[in-house]
Amino acid sequence: MGAKSLIDLLKLLPHPEGGYFRETYRSNEKTVNAEGANRSQSTAIYFLLENENKSHFHRIKSDELWFFHQGEPIEILYFENSELHTIQLGNDFLTGQVAQAVIPANVWFASRLAGGTGYGLVSCTVSPGFDFLDFEMATKQNLVAEFPDFSEIIEEMTLD
Ligand code: GUN
Numbered sequence: 001m002g003a004k005s006l007i008d009l010l011k012l013l014p015h016p017e018g019g020y021f022r023e024t025y026r027s028n029e030k031t032v033n034a035e036g037a038n039r040s041q042s043t044a045i046y047f048l049l050e051n052e053n054k055s056h057f058h059r060i061k062s063d064e065l066w067f068f069h070q071g072e073p074i075e076i077l078y079f080e081n082s083e084l085h086t087i088q089l090g091n092d093f094l095t096g097q098v099a100q101a102v103i104p105a106n107v108w109f110a111s112r113l114a115g116g117t118g119y120g121l122v123s124c125t126v127s128p129g130f131d132f133l134d135f136e137m138a139t140k141q142n143l144v145a146e147f148p149d150f151s152e153i154i155e156e157m158t159l160d
Pocket of ligand 1: 125
């Protein structure tokens with residue numbers, strides 16, 4: 001199945017960070033996050049990237065779990081302790097891909113298709129649940145200022 005059919009079938013919509021998504025679960029139970037704000041206990045989304053789509057550098061205030069479903073492997077990039085880390089999310093375990101990944105809360109992260117073509121379909125869950133109030137897109141200027149050694153990839157993977 002092609003990306004377009006899958007986007008239609010799963011009723012995915014463009015995400016502000018790039019790619020396509022639909023929220024598939026939001027708990028009725030509520031919790032309070034580290035800053036004292038009311039949030040759902042957990043949420044889940046489908047997320048799809050196709051071809052040159054990028055999820056541009058952004059951060060959220062919960063750890064985010066990623067689960068690979070189908071298509072081509074997805075590369076997740078994130079900054080931690082001034083280092084750029086990469087994870088290959090896919091099903092080819094023998095080559096080091098993983099089908100589950102955890103992106104720690106509050107780190108800048110981005111993703112793209114590892115091979116740049118086709119599509120990859122994943123799920124992402126967060127707890128406390130997602131709220132756009134906890135979501136921040138990075139600017140090129142600020143991210144390059146924070147991680148000057150990585151300006152090239154930052155240029156490529158930021159929106160503004
Ligand atoms: N709901 C809307 N956007 C997102 C996102 O980027 N991650 C998660 N986990 N849920 C979302």
